[in-house]
Amino acid sequence: MPIKKKAQAPVKAKAPTKAKPQAKESEKKEVKTLETLRGMKDILPREGREWADVYRQAMDIAHAYGFQYMETPVVEPAQLFIRSIGRGTDVVDKEMYVFEDKDGSRVCLRPEFTASFVRAHIQHGLLNLPQPVKVWTWGQLFRHDRPQAGRYRQFHQFDCETFGELDPVVDAELIAVAYNFLRDLGIETTVHINSIGSLEDRQNYIMELVGYLKTKRSYLCEDCKKRLVKNPLRVLDCKEEGCRTVLQDAPQILDWLSTKSKNFFMSVIEYLDELKVEYTLDSTLVRGLDYYSDTVFEFFATNKEEGSQSALGGGGRYDGLFEQLGGRPTPACGFALGIERVLYAMPKAKPPVEGSMIEKPPRIFFAQLGDQARRRVLLLIEELRRKGVTVDFNIAKTSLKAQLEIADKVQATHTIIIGQKEVQDGTAIIRDMDSGIQETIDQKKVYQEVMKKLKRGEK
Numbered sequence: 001m002p003i004k005k006k007a008q009a010p011v012k013a014k015a016p017t018k019a020k021p022q023a024k025e026s027e028k029k030e031v032k033t034l035e036t037l038r039g040m041k042d043i044l045p046r047e048g049r050e051w052a053d054v055y056r057q058a059m060d061i062a063h064a065y066g067f068q069y070m071e072t073p074v075v076e077p078a079q080l081f082i083r084s085i086g087r088g089t090d091v092v093d094k095e096m097y098v099f100e101d102k103d104g105s106r107v108c109l110r111p112e113f114t115a116s117f118v119r120a121h122i123q124h125g126l127l128n129l130p131q132p133v134k135v136w137t138w139g140q141l142f143r144h145d146r147p148q149a150g151r152y153r154q155f156h157q158f159d160c161e162t163f164g165e166l167d168p169v170v171d172a173e174l175i176a177v178a179y180n181f182l183r184d185l186g187i188e189t190t191v192h193i194n195s196i197g198s199l200e201d202r203q204n205y206i207m208e209l210v211g212y213l214k215t216k217r218s219y220l221c222e223d224c225k226k227r228l229v230k231n232p233l234r235v236l237d238c239k240e241e242g243c244r245t246v247l248q249d250a251p252q253i254l255d256w257l258s259t260k261s262k263n264f265f266m267s268v269i270e271y272l273d274e275l276k277v278e279y280t281l282d283s284t285l286v287r288g289l290d291y292y293s294d295t296v297f298e299f300f301a302t303n304k305e306e307g308s309q310s311a312l313g314g315g316g317r318y319d320g321l322f323e324q325l326g327g328r329p330t331p332a333c334g335f336a337l338g339i340e341r342v343l344y345a346m347p348k349a350k351p352p353v354e355g356s357m358i359e360k361p362p363r364i365f366f367a368q369l370g371d372q373a374r375r376r377v378l379l380l381i382e383e384l385r386r387k388g389v390t391v392d393f394n395i396a397k398t399s400l401k402a403q404l405e406i407a408d409k410v411q412a413t414h415t416i417i418i419g420q421k422e423v424q425d426g427t428a429i430i431r432d433m434d435s436g437i438q439e440t441i442d443q444k445k446v447y448q449e450v451m452k453k454l455k456r457g458e459k
C-alpha cells in the first residue's frame with residue numbers, strides 16, 4: 001500500500017529576524033564615578049612625602065621631649081565629648097558626627113584627642129605610673145563644620161598631653177614643643193597666651209562681662225546675642241567688627257584672677273621668656289572648648305597673612321577634666337596642632353629638615369634582562385631593602401632602555417643591571433646615572449658596593 005504522505009501544513013514564511021541593533025557608543029550606560037564627601041580630602045602621592053616628613057618631625061620632637069606614643073579609637077561614646085567639651089560649644093552643638101550604633105547606643109567620630117586620652121587614663125589606671133605621664137599622638141578627627149580654606153570635616157592633629165603635674169613649667173614645656181616643631185618646619189610662629197583662671201574666677205568674671213555686654217547688646221552680632229545667654233565667654237573671640245569694638249572697653253579676665261592663678265600665669269610667662277618663645281598676651285583668648293582652666297594658648301603663623309587668620313593649633317590647662325569624667329583629681333595640660341593648616345603655612349621652598357624624606361633619597365634602581373635575571377634581582381632588592389636602602393625597579397619593562405629611562409625619572413643615583421651573562425658568572429653592573437660610567441661587581445657584594453658609593457657621597 002502506498003504510504004500516504006501526511007499532508008503538510010503550509011510552511012509560514014518566517015519573518016526575517018531583525019538583527020539586534022548594536023548599542024551605539026553614546027548610548028552605553030554610563031557608570032557614575034564617586035567622589036570624596038564634602039569637606040573630606042585625599043592625600044595624593046605627590047603630597048605623601050611632605051606628610052610623612054611632618055609626621056616624622058612630630059615623632060622626633062615628641063620623643064626628644066619624653067612623650068610616649070599612644071592611640072585611642074576613632075569611634076567613642078558621644079557622652080565622652082558632651083561631658084568634656086560641653087554643651088553650648090560649636091563642636092558639641094553643631095559639629096559632632098553622632099549616630100546610633102547597631103546596639104542602639106549613641107556613638108560619635110572623635111572631634112579631638114584630649115577627652116579620649118583622659119578616658120583611657122582613667123580606664124586603664126595609667127596615672128599609677130610615675131608622674132608626670134606624657135603622651136603624644138597623631139591622627140584623623142571629624143567635625144561637621146562648614147568646609148572652607150583650612151577647615152575640613154576630616155582633618156589631622158599632632159597632639160601632646162602631660163598629666164599629673166601642677167607646675168607652670170609643664171605649660172611652658174608644651175608650648176615650647178609646639179613652637180619649636182613649627183619653627184623647625186620653617187614657620188615663623190607667635191604664641192597668643194592668656195589665663196582664664198579657676199572656675200570660680202571665671203564665674204565672677206562672667207557676671208561682670210554679661211553685665212557690660214547687656215548694655216551694648218544692640219551692637220552685637222546675632223550669634224553673640226545668642227552667646228550672651230548660652231556661652232558669654234565666646235563673645236570674646238568673635239571676629240565681627242561691631243563686637244570687636246564693643247570688646248575694646250569690656251572688663252578683662254586677667255583683672256579677675258585669684259592671686260594663685262595670677263602667680264601661676266606669671267611663672268608660665270617667665271619660663272617662656274627663658275625658653276625664648278615669642279608670645280603675645282591676648283586678653284580675649286578663651287578657646288572654644290569648656291574644659292580649660294588657667295593657661296590657654298594658640299599658635300599663629302606670622303609669615304603668612306592668610307595663615308594668621310586661623311590658628312595652627314591651640315591648647316591649655318584642664319585641671320578639672322579628670323574629675324568631670326569620673327577620675328581622681330589630676331592636673332593636666334596639652335596642645336594640638338592642625339596638620340592641614342601646618343602644611344599650608346609651611347614655606348614651599350623651605351630648607352629640608354636634616355635627614356628629611358623630602359631631601360632627594362639615595363635611590364638605587366634595579367634593571368633586569370630575562371627571566372632568571374628578574375628572579376635574581378628580586379632577591380637582591382629584598383636584601384637591600386631589609387638593610388634600609390631605598391630601592392626601585394620596574395618589573396613590567398623588559399628593555400634596558402625603558403628601564404634606564406625610569407631610573408632617570410625617579411632620580412636614581414645608580415642602576416644595578418643584571419642580564420643573562422651576569423646571572424651565569426655571578427656579577428652585576430653598577431651604572432652611575434649621571435656620568436654613565438659602568439663597573440662590574442660581584443653579585444654577593446652589591447650591598448657593600450652601594451654603601452661605599454653612597455657613603456663616599458658620590459651622589
Ligand code: HAM
Nearest residue numbers: 112114151152155311312313314315316334335336338
Ligand atoms: P582645637 O583648637 O579645637 O583644640 O583644635 C586644635 C587645632 O586643630 C586647630 O587650631 C586647627 O589647627 C585644627 N582644627 C580644628 N578644627 C579643624 C577643622 N575643621 N579643619 C582643619 N583643622 C582643624 C583641640 O582640639 C584641643 N583638644 C587641643 C588640646 C589638647 N587642648 C589640650 N590638649
